[in-house]
Amino acid sequence: MVKANDSGQTLVEFAISLPIFLLLVLGVIDFGYLSSTKVTLQNAVRQGGRYAITGNCITGSDGTCSQTRYNSILQTVETAALGSLNSSQISITCQDEGGGCPNGAGGPGDVVTITVTYPYHFMTGPIGAFFTGNSDTLKVSSAFTNEIFPPSQS
Numbered sequence: 001m002v003k004a005n006d007s008g009q010t011l012v013e014f015a016i017s018l019p020i021f022l023l024l025v026l027g028v029i030d031f032g033y034l035s036s037t038k039v040t041l042q043n044a045v046r047q048g049g050r051y052a053i054t055g056n057c058i059t060g061s062d063g064t065c066s067q068t069r070y071n072s073i074l075q076t077v078e079t080a081a082l083g084s085l086n087s088s089q090i091s092i093t094c095q096d097e098g099g100g101c102p103n104g105a106g107g108p109g110d111v112v113t114i115t116v117t118y119p120y121h122f123m124t125g126p127i128g129a130f131f132t133g134n135s136d137t138l139k140v141s142s143a144f145t146n147e148i149f150p151p152s153q154s
Contacts, residue, residue, distance in 0.1 A: 055149030
């Protein structure tokens with residue numbers, strides 16, 4: 001039984017709980033997309049590393065290298081990132097294991113580290129308000145040891 005002075009109580013309760021519920025739903029959506037973006041970047045770094053350790057380069061129609069190994073690795077990471085990266089967000093470094101680090105992609109036996117730094121911008125304002133500049137920086141990195149390949153490939 002509803003009393004006369006309780007008629008607006010449900011409306012007030014709904015008005016108080018709706019913003020909290022919407023913030024929770026928007027948070028789930030934003031953090032789900034953030035997680036998806038990070039997994040995509042991790043996969044891109046892994047694919048670039050798997051390509052880097054072989055000593056190969058992207059070849060043209062004549063079978064010769066059309067790009068340097070360094071640029072081939074960059075392109076592989078960009079492609080695996082589904083278009084969300086550009087080369088300025090990718091860093092490739094090499095630790096010399098005796099063969100030198102030709103063109104930054106390393107030679108046989110060298111350790112190559114691929115790092116991606118990506119500024120993630122939140123889709124919703126209420127969630128982004130909790131982060132400086134409405135964004136967060138995702139950093140993904142992995143190190144690989146090059147296989148033994150002919151030094152002429154490096």
